[in-house]
Amino acid sequence: MKNLKTLAVVNYAALIFMNIAFYFVYRGRAASNIYDVIGITSLVVVALTFIPLHKKSGIWKLTHTKSKDLDERELALTHWALSESYGWFAVICLVIMLALSLISRMNICPQYTISMPLVASMIYLSHTLPGTMIAWKKGIPEDTE
Amino acid sequence: MKARKLYNRIKYLRVEKGISRKQLAEEIGINFQTVGYLERQDYNPSLDLAFRISEYFGFPVEFIFSTTAMRAMSAELHERK
Numbered sequence: 001m002k003n004l005k006t007l008a009v010v011n012y013a014a015l016i017f018m019n020i021a022f023y024f025v026y027r028g029r030a031a032s033n034i035y036d037v038i039g040i041t042s043l044v045v046v047a048l049t050f051i052p053l054h055k056k057s058g059i060w061k062l063t064h065t066k067s068k069d070l071d072e073r074e075l076a077l078t079h080w081a082l083s084e085s086y087g088w089f090a091v092i093c094l095v096i097m098l099a100l101s102l103i104s105r106m107n108i109c110p111q112y113t114i115s116m117p118l119v120a121s122m123i124y125l126s127h128t129l130p131g132t133m134i135a136w137k138k139g140i141p142e143d144t145e
Numbered sequence: 146m147k148a149r150k151l152y153n154r155i156k157y158l159r160v161e162k163g164i165s166r167k168q169l170a171e172e173i174g175i176n177f178q179t180v181g182y183l184e185r186q187d188y189n190p191s192l193d194l195a196f197r198i199s200e201y202f203g204f205p206v207e208f209i210f211s212t213t214a215m216r217a218m219s220a221e222l223h224e225r226k
Binding site (some may be wrong): 070071072073074141 | 174176179181182188190191194206208
């Protein structure tokens with residue numbers, strides 16, 4: 001479970017780094033190549049940590065299976081994870097909107113709008129947040145058959 | 146409302162029957178990981194699942210599940226003698 005928590009932290013930290021790096025690419029800084037490399041490296045880290053955290057642990061399957069194929073414990077678990085993550089996702093969206101409005105108002109980068117990496121990250125977040133909730137708070141037991 | 150912990154004898158009955166968690170899970174229609182949760186007493190089953198388990202093992206629900214810690218089955222049998 002501790003390992004899953006570490007993976008979750010690395011996964012989302014890399015996602016944040018990627019967005020920051022691509023933001024600087026968008027701003028057209030002189031050293032944009034460095035930011036490009038940081039952004040792409042962060043994307044690779046996101047992909048590499050996604051596999052053990054969501055795929056190999058079985059969490060992705062748990063949160064993306066139709067409810068009729070889940071048993072009562074799995075249903076209760078996914079219901080809890082979805083309701084928790086909906087709340088967090090709404091807060092994250094509002095914070096991003098606030099940050100964008102501040103960026104625009106403070107004249108940091110007036111032309112900056114919602115970018116493609118940001119939208120892609122939000123789609124990724126909406127799909128992985130319930131699973132990350134399960135990995136963080138409940139863990140996955142390594143039961144043998 | 147915090148649910149009370151339910152104690153059970155599922156692990157002992159399954160081992161006595163000589164079946165795996167996966168076989169028991171298939172018989173009662175749940176995931177094998179849920180059998181693990183039940184055996185560790187980390188999950189309280191619904192009434193429907195409790196009845197399915199008791200029907201599968203052929204024992205009354207109150208023999209398999211209890212709200213108090215369960216004694217070893219051998220100790221109970223010795224007491225009945």
